[in-house]
Amino acid sequence: xxxxxxxxxxxxxxxxxxxxxxxxxxxxxxxxxxxxxxxxxxxxxxxxxxxxxxxxxxxxxxxxxxxxxxxxxxxxxxxxxxxxxxxxxxxxxxxxxxxxxxxxxxxxxxxxxxxxxxxxxxxxxxxxxxxxxxxxxxxxxxxxxxxxxxxxxxxxxxxxxxxxxxxxxxxxxxxxxxxxxxxxxxxxxxxxxxxxxxxxxxxxxxxxxxxxxxxxxxxxxxxxxxxxxxxxxxxxxxxxxxxxxxxxxxxxxxxxxxxxxxxxxxxxxxxxxxxxxxxxxxxxxxxxxxxxxxxxxxxxxxxxxxxxxxxxxxxxxxxxxxxxxxxxxxxxxxxxxxxxxxxxxxxxxxxxxxxxxxxxxxxxxxxxxxxxxxxxxxxxxxxxxxxxxxxxxxxxxxxxxxxxxxxxxxxxxxxxxxxxxxxxxxxxxxxxxxxxxxxxxxxxxxxxxxxxxxxxxxxxxxxxxxxxxxxxxxxxxxxxxxxxxxxxxxxxxxxxxxxxxxxxxxxxxxxxxxx
Amino acid sequence: xxxxxxxxxxxxxxxxxxxxxxxxxxxxxxxxxxxxxxxxxxxxxxxxxxxxxxxxxxxxxxxxxxxxxxxxxxxxxxxxxxxxxxxxxxxxxxxxxxxxxxxxxxxxxxxxxxxxxxxxxxxxxxxxxxxxxxxxxxxxxxxx
Numbered sequence: 001x002x003x004x005x006x007x008x009x010x011x012x013x014x015x016x017x018x019x020x021x022x023x024x025x026x027x028x029x030x031x032x033x034x035x036x037x038x039x040x041x042x043x044x045x046x047x048x049x050x051x052x053x054x055x056x057x058x059x060x061x062x063x064x065x066x067x068x069x070x071x072x073x074x075x076x077x078x079x080x081x082x083x084x085x086x087x088x089x090x091x092x093x094x095x096x097x098x099x100x101x102x103x104x105x106x107x108x109x110x111x112x113x114x115x116x117x118x119x120x121x122x123x124x125x126x127x128x129x130x131x132x133x134x135x136x137x138x139x140x141x142x143x144x145x146x147x148x149x150x151x152x153x154x155x156x157x158x159x160x161x162x163x164x165x166x167x168x169x170x171x172x173x174x175x176x177x178x179x180x181x182x183x184x185x186x187x188x189x190x191x192x193x194x195x196x197x198x199x200x201x202x203x204x205x206x207x208x209x210x211x212x213x214x215x216x217x218x219x220x221x222x223x224x225x226x227x228x229x230x231x232x233x234x235x236x237x238x239x240x241x242x243x244x245x246x247x248x249x250x251x252x253x254x255x256x257x258x259x260x261x262x263x264x265x266x267x268x269x270x271x272x273x274x275x276x277x278x279x280x281x282x283x284x285x286x287x288x289x290x291x292x293x294x295x296x297x298x299x300x301x302x303x304x305x306x307x308x309x310x311x312x313x314x315x316x317x318x319x320x321x322x323x324x325x326x327x328x329x330x331x332x333x334x335x336x337x338x339x340x341x342x343x344x345x346x347x348x349x350x351x352x353x354x355x356x357x358x359x360x361x362x363x364x365x366x367x368x369x370x371x372x373x374x375x376x377x378x379x380x381x382x383x384x385x386x387x388x389x390x391x392x393x394x395x396x397x398x399x400x401x402x403x404x405x406x407x408x409x410x411x412x413x414x415x416x417x418x419x420x421x422x423x424x425x426x427x428x429x430x431x432x433x434x435x436x437x438x439x440x441x442x443x444x445x446x447x448x449x450x451x452x453x454x455x456x457x458x459x460x461x462x463x464x465x466x467x468x469x470x471x472x473x474x475x476x477x478x479x480x481x482x483x484x485x486x487x488x489x490x491x492x493x494x495x496x497x498x499x500x501x502x503x504x505x506x507x508x509x510x511x512x513x514x515x
Numbered sequence: 516x517x518x519x520x521x522x523x524x525x526x527x528x529x530x531x532x533x534x535x536x537x538x539x540x541x542x543x544x545x546x547x548x549x550x551x552x553x554x555x556x557x558x559x560x561x562x563x564x565x566x567x568x569x570x571x572x573x574x575x576x577x578x579x580x581x582x583x584x585x586x587x588x589x590x591x592x593x594x595x596x597x598x599x600x601x602x603x604x605x606x607x608x609x610x611x612x613x614x615x616x617x618x619x620x621x622x623x624x625x626x627x628x629x630x631x632x633x634x635x636x637x638x639x640x641x642x643x644x645x646x647x648x649x650x651x652x653x654x655x656x657x658x659x
Binding site for chain 1 (some may be wrong): 543544546547548549553554555557558559573574576605609612613
């Protein structure tokens with residue numbers, strides 16, 4: 001963001017290509033393109049050239065990733081990749097396989113009791129004892145328990161998937177294996193003891209089927225406890241910080257694996273954190289660049305003398321020492337700049353509030369009892385919004401520009417919001433609420449949050465449980481969230497009984513007597 | 516001036532003798548007292564230790580017998596005519612001071628400046644004693 005006009009002729013500028021490194025870790029595919037783009041667009045890179053004349057040539061590395069243009073490039077490239085097959089293929093196949101296995105297992109589990117009951121009738125009908133009262137009662141109970149099991153499985157497992165997690169869900173796999181082993185052992189017993197020996201006692205067979213369905217219901221209970229109930233009791237307090245601007249929130253989570261905890265945090269991120277606004281970060285970056293801009297580093301010993309690492313170290317140390325000694329007045333500038341900005345924002349805000357209030361007075365809801373006006377006068381909400389929008393448009397646009405929010409709201413979205421407010425009888429203050437302060441990400445148009453891919457970066461395995469002091473990163477294209485977790489302390493509470501009669505008071509005496 | 520209950524109290528005291536003035540029917544001394552074991556010691560502005568429940572002189576009538584006797588505001592009264600004043604109620608103290616039969620009241624009072632004067636005089640010159648006022652003041656160490 002440093003404009004060349006500020007620098008004088010012959011000035012050298014060394015800037016740090018800081019964001020280039022940040023982009024590297026996100027996706028392997030994207031890195032090469034963006035870095036190459038930046039390298040191509042910038043002139044002579046003084047760091048890499050071995051030219052002897054590097055001290056005299058003017059170099060300027062534009063390490064700006066805050067240009068809105070390059071951000072759009074990244075998002076566009078990401079979306080292109082998503083459309084094409086590429087990275088998704090493997091994950092899609094894995095999900096498909098998992099789903100089909102689950103369906104097969106479900107069908108197997110459901111039809112096993114029915115098979116147990118039906119097979120004797122098919123294979124040895126003449127030897128079979130007839131079904132008596134108790135036996136029929138058991139058949140009814142089998143039927144109802146199977147129905148309940150069906151409903152319960154549908155309620156617990158047949159829900160739309162919330163997310164695609166990097167690793168498989170450990171508890172689900174455990175449960176699936178348990179059910180499989182269980183059903184297999186039942187089949188083994190059945191085939192050996194009943195099919196081979198062609199048992200005649202039908203009631204026993206029905207009881208066996210009932211015991212299977214009972215056990216399946218208990219396994220379902222186990223599934224509910226493991227998958228749903230265990231993480232409800234809060235156990236850890238996690239602190240989530242957005243790396244770019246320091247927004248921090250604290251959440252309470254139960255005992256979860258790291259990937260499930262990450263999923264819970266991302267879902268809460270969309271509701272709680274104000275939208276990430278890259279335009280607000282440019283000021284600190286330009287200040288950082290200015291710090292480095294004023295220093296010139298001369299290599300007195302000549303190039304290629306020491307090892308390059310030692311040279312770089314001594315260079316940076318010299319720069320740090322020089323910066324420390326220099327009297328820096330940038331804090332002054334920051335203070336006055338911020339005060340001025342504050343004043344400007346407040347002035348624009350006042351103008352905006354007045355303009356919107358005035359605009360809202362131009363329309364009113366038509367009452368049914370009023371004599372019918374000409375069709376040209378009667379408007380639906382959209383037309384009404386379009387009618388009053390021009391009177392407030394300029395003030396709103398200026399305010400959004402001052403607070404650097406103009407890329408979050410398109411004219412179409414503002415008009416839609418205005419129509420919505422008019423329809424629901426919201427006051428001008430309620431209409432303005434979404435523009436005066438940045439809201440959560442989901443509030444804005446879909447292009448701000450659709451197609452978000454998150455990368456979970458963690459030193460511990462992502463299926464291991466959350467522990468006290470575990471740290472992991474959630475990286476998105478524009479920013480990353482740093483998550484640290486702490487255990488909620490064990491609370492030892494004791495009781496103290498107060499007798500209601502023990503509340504007694506005395507006056508504080510201080511008399512003075514003259515003698 | 517703070518003390519530990521049960522332990523002997525050591526203080527530098529000054530003897531003050533006040534003649535009661537006859538005002539109509541009453542004999543007055545010309546000062547007001549505050550404090551006592553039934554009072555709230557935290558509100559006493561003159562005490563150093565806010566748990567001290569002794570009797571303090573809170574006001575002196577200008578031109579009265581107490582002022583001419585050398586009593587000062589903020590003095591703690593330790594004895595009245597031989598009666599102890601460190602552990603009495605407010606009313607008991609008032610009674611001891613306003614006995615109709617007595618027209619002279621001999622007080623033993625203590626104040627911070629006495630302690631400092633003694634320390635000063637001890638430190639600078641062992642035999643040097645402060646001058647006597649016309650109201651027969653002597654400085655003694657009293658163990659109660």
